[in-house]
Amino acid sequence: MQILMKRKKFKNGKFLLSAGIFGIVTAFAAPAFTQSITDEAQAIYGSCHPSVVQIQVIDLATGKKTSIGSGFQFTPEGHIATNFHVVAEAVHSPQRFRVESIRYDGVTDPVDVLDIDVIHDLAVIRGQESPSTYLSLGHSDLFKGTHIYSMGNPFDLGMSIVEGIYNGLMEDSLYKKILFSGSINPGMSGGPALNKAREVIGINVSTAGNEVSFLVPVEHLEELYARVSTAPAASGSSEVSGTQWKKRIAEQLTGNQNQYVKRLLDPVWNTLEVGEAKVPGELLNVFKCWGKSEDKEKDLYNYAYINCSTSDTIFLSSGFSTGNILYKYFWLASKGLNPIRFYNLYENHFRVPNSYENAGEDDVTNFQCDNDFVDVGGRDAKVLWCVRQYKKFPGLYDINLSLALVDRNDRGLLTEVVVLGISKANAIEFARKFLKEIQWQNSSLK
Amino acid sequence: MAKLIIEIVHPLRFLREYKTFEGPEVHIGRGYGNDLILGDPHVSAAHLIVRSGNSSSGQESGGWLVEDVSRENGMYVRKFSEVMEQAPLDSGDEIVIGRTRLRFFSPEHPVAATKLLIQTHPFFQRIEKSVNAWSILLVCAMIFTAHVYLTSLEDVSIPKLASGSLGFLFTAFAWAGLWAFVGRMIKHKPQFAAQLSLSLLFIVAGLVLTNVSEYAGYAFNSVIVEIVLAAVFFSGLGTAFLVGNMTLATNVSLRKRIAVCSSISLGIIAILTLRYYSFKDEFNPNPVYFATLKPPFARGLLPAAIGPPRGRNLSANQSVDQFLNETAGIFDFSDKLKGTTAK
Helix, strand or coil: CHHHHHCCCCCCHHHHHHHHHHHHHHHHHHHHHHHHHHHHHHHHHHHHHHHEEEEEEEECCCCCEEEEEEEEECCCCCEEEECHHHHHHHHHCCCCEEEEEECCCCCEEEEEEEEEECCCCEEEEEECCCCCCCCEECCCCCCCCCEEEEEECHHHCCCEEEEEEEEEECCCCCCCCEEEECCCCCCCCCCEEECCCCEEEEEEEEEEECCEEEEEEHHHHHHHHHHHHHCCCCCCCCCCCHHHHHHHHHHHHHHHHHHHHHHHHCCCCCEEEECCEEEECCCCCCCEEEEEEECCCCECEEEEEEEEECCCCEEEECCEEECCEEEEEEEEEECCCCHHHHHHHHHHHHHCCCCCCCCCCCCECCCEEEEEEEEECCEEEEEEEEEEEECCCCCCEEEEEEEEECCCCCEEEEEEEEEEEECHHHHHHHHHHHHHHCEECCHHHC | CCCEEEEEECCCCCCEEEEEECCCEEEEECCCCCCEECCCCCCCCCCEEEEECCCCCCCCCCCEEEEECCCCCCCEECCCCEECCEEEECCCCEEEECCEEEEEECCCCCCCCCCCCCCCCHHHHHHHCHHHHHHHHHHHHHHHHHHHHHHCCECCCHHHHHHHCHHHHHHHHHHHHHHHHHHHHHCCCCCHHHHHHHHHHHHHHHHHHHHHHHHHHHHHCCHHHHHHHHHHHHHHHHHHHHHHHHHHHCCCCHHHHHHHHHHHHHHHHHHHHHHHHHHCCCCCCCCCCCCCCCCCHHHHHHHHHHCCCCCCCCCCCECHHHHHHHCHHHHCCHHHHHHHHHC
């Protein structure tokens, strides 16, 4: 449970593959480094560790911790920064959980959550006692290759410092994150990443394993802190109820999807070619498309597919995440199957929807679907349109738009568009633009 | 004395025996000197004497007078509901002595009309003929092979296709065997060939009707059409098939056959409907949608066959804008959320 809580799963296959190769390289190279990095890290640890705390979420029913993370003091008033996912349970059900921080000297201090940023996975909390030390915030724009140091309490084993390399901001992400080549492990979430000047440049957030880790740029913490200090009423120092937090999360999600859908709809989309179809390609540079085609001797058909998706997942609670967009194209052409046989095959591929693992029964309703034959780019297509609502955030939906070209006996295109956490108006506009962008190369065939 | 027929009825009314008597008197008892000797230990050695006499209704002929001559265990007369020493009897009357029931009949006693044996329909006689049964088997095997061919996705050799159709044949054989056994037990006639032909025809009809309902559902773009058609087809087909099985294997009357078989088919549909409704609101993380796809000709086929349905042109597509406007209703979850907020 704790491990899952702390480690966000990274689904991108390429990442895991390349990380595997690096893993082998570092295994041989590591002994050469150890001697040279010891002193720097030791000095930084010595001066900074009093400002880094462990965060625990305590289940009130059992009095025991249900999850752990790290955090750090960054103001003289005792504001502590951590990840939203560390304190998420206490935010969702404040009546069942409380949060406390444990300082380097073992002093336990109950803390209140002041404000959260679910999009960037940040939370600002504050304890009762004023700290003796705190870390100052720096800037995240360093040169690639700079040594940086991440601190935290991995697996509740004790406060640690990890040296790694700053590798710039991830270009292909809606929410820019720092790529950190160093090992961040569960329990270190929310801890600071520091430069040699002992300034915070980022906050530990997730890992893809094998020294591929991610940091939230410190600028997002500054924005959140600015909100905390200017609008203290919205995030009162005393208890904020679960409903108010729910409203706050809903606002942030709604605002965020408005912003990115606008970014998606405004530009002219580039196109990809799949079979006879010209379809929307990488809408923004945050989308990555992967493709493959197959033409086996034995099979009486050949196919080509392209899957495009973003890698940005917004954590909401354990088992509930949102924010992804993906679309898949599947072009199928017959090599001698008669129409009935071809359509059996075609239907089998159309029958299986994207599998939704981002939410559970407490979070979303069942899908509601409708379908019809639609003129898409001048050709006949059967279009399925399914929507489910977020129970806790009723203005937001997960959508599934599926399409099958049905005007040919021996070839067809299947398309599936999945957007998680989008408003009704945005969903309809996105679907409209998407369907209208699909065009055909050999329209003369009709 | 006119001819007298005495029926001996078992107390549980299943063991019957008839004895015919002629003569002025009939002696009944356990002793060997009687005309009718009874094995009942509660009957006296000489218990009754039946004499021809006037009936209670005053008619000259057809009546008897019974007299209990033993006076030991008495004689219960059912007609008068009492134990009597002497009683006038008509044809059809019943008395009890000891534990034996006796009924008295005259030869003129009316009997119920003859029950006719159930006639098998000529259709069943025809499919029982081995030449027809073999032909049906062959044709159906070919249809199953064609079905396997149409659902296969690879280049498959004919023997492989034929072996793919064995599943259907085996099902038909097993079902026919079951009913042949029932027929053997009830009618002493298995009629396996007829049962097999019937099962094969049923499976073929099922395959055809499944396709009809799928194509119709696709052309009308309505899952309701597909499900309703499938339900109607299968209840009808299932009933007809079971009636056929029962006709061949049992002697049950047609009305009862139809009642039993249709209630079995409708019961299955009712159970499926109930299941659907009880699991409808279970959480399903994935969309359940109407994904049937058929070749382009399917959309032209049905309107051509039955004419375009009112208010809807099946071959015309909606524009993207029309589609998105008309389907906006799927965003309405007001009925779904009520339950959760009430919790």
